[in-house]
Amino acid sequence: DTGVSQNPRHKITKRGQNVTFRCDPISEHNRLYWYRQTLGQGPEFLTYFQNEAQLEKSRLLSDRFSAERPKGSFSTLEIQRTEQGDSAMYLCASSPPGLLRSSYEQYFGPGTRLTVT
Amino acid sequence: DAKTTQPNSMESNEEEPVHLPCNHSTISGTDYIHWYRQLPSQGPEYVIHGLTSNVNNRMASLAIAEDRKSSTLILHRATLRDAAVYYCILRDVRIQGAQKLVFGQGTRLTINP
Numbered sequence: 001d002t003g004v005s006q007n008p009r010h011k012i013t014k015r016g017q018n019v020t021f022r023c024d025p026i027s028e029h030n031r032l033y034w035y036r037q038t039l040g041q042g043p044e045f046l047t048y049f050q051n052e053a054q055l056e057k058s059r060l061l062s063d064r065f066s067a068e069r070p071k072g073s074f075s076t077l078e079i080q081r082t083e084q085g086d087s088a089m090y091l092c093a094s095s096p097p098g099l100l101r102s103s104y105e106q107y108f109g110p111g112t113r114l115t116v117t
Numbered sequence: 118d119a120k121t122t123q124p125n126s127m128e129s130n131e132e133e134p135v136h137l138p139c140n141h142s143t144i145s146g147t148d149y150i151h152w153y154r155q156l157p158s159q160g161p162e163y164v165i166h167g168l169t170s171n172v173n174n175r176m177a178s179l180a181i182a183e184d185r186k187s188s189t190l191i192l193h194r195a196t197l198r199d200a201a202v203y204y205c206i207l208r209d210v211r212i213q214g215a216q217k218l219v220f221g222q223g224t225r226l227t228i229n230p
Binding site: 035042050105 | 149151153159160161162163166202204208216217218219220221222223
């Protein structure tokens, strides 16, 4: 059983460049979430997909951020024209469908650490 | 989202029980109480959740006050591996738009050998 995987694990980029992160959820998990975590803080919600539909977006997700989940499987998070304030850990999580007890859990990946210089 | 209040940090000794408190005085009747933990350099990990009754699983126990305005996560016998930040989160998964987890600052638990 493979858990949620994220690539790359680390990314260093220069201000103004575009970056893209990938998340592969646990197979058959139809719900996928992106969070951002800065040093010393708890994770903050960015966006949520159910299958391929993006059902919720945080106000933190500015116009420079876009997330997709084209086939309801893996997801990508792109940041355009990166700024130093975008430096953070980007976490992906998934959960199974329905209202079974297990669907209440979110399974997190290891995260992608972005450093913008 | 209903808010929770947790101590910033706690310290305990290895092989002793740990009681991590959480106050949620504005909890609604349909809010579930979730606990997640985050070990150093890892993503958060689900620990336990409950609604009204106390809950036990292989990782921990969750004791919920009768008025539901507070809860306590109990680690029965702490190990060094339990050193982490513990988050208490309220969530009603049945509400559209309530799928997200709203993390606070959590409690940083230190375990002394």
